[in-house]
Amino acid sequence: QVQLQESGPGMVKPSETLSLICTVSGGSISSSSYYWDWIRQPPGKGLEWIGSIFYSGRTYYNPSLKSRVTMSIDASTNQFSLEVSSVTAADTAVYYCARSPRGYFNIWGQGTLVIVSS
């Protein structure tokens, strides 16, 4: 069965760039049936969609984050990644990667907490 696992630094300094990787196991990231997404959740708050990437590299970003977000995909390693630039304390959150078949998220990673602090 397909599993997703987030990895990356647990702490980032303000104004720097947050970088995370999601490793997909048990299935190919190159499938045309799915989008691959990032979603975040600040402590004690709700879910916020960050962006989607297709196997072709086509990306879609949340308009509220678009200017600071970059996603990429690497079929050779079965991974996709997220970068958020110029981070502030407001970017402190649990970051989830997820798989999206048709408008919903049916498989999620366990999530990784990223704290923005000097």
Place this chain on the structure above:
Amino acid sequence: SYMLTQPPSVSVAPEETARITCGGYNIGSKTVHWYQQKPGQAPVLVIYFNNDRPSGIPERFSGSNSGNTATLTISRVEAGDEADYYCQVWDSSSDHSYVFGTGTQVIVL
């Protein structure tokens, strides 16, 4: 941008029925998905396409969607159903964009 509003909390006794609403402009014209999130865990899809259940989700979970309100119904509530629940839609008006509801905490009395 499109917004989805949920009540902050819903309290229900065991064996009773919990109804969680998700309000949005003309949400009945969209397909709604629901997630359950327990403390310290990732969300789990419990309803997709308004009223379809993924394998492994009990029949006690059902959904409906009409007008300006979508509803997740949990019948015969169990203690294990205590969690946060989020609705979600794909906002086609924004090219390709997903929107989550504000979330509802279900409290089993």
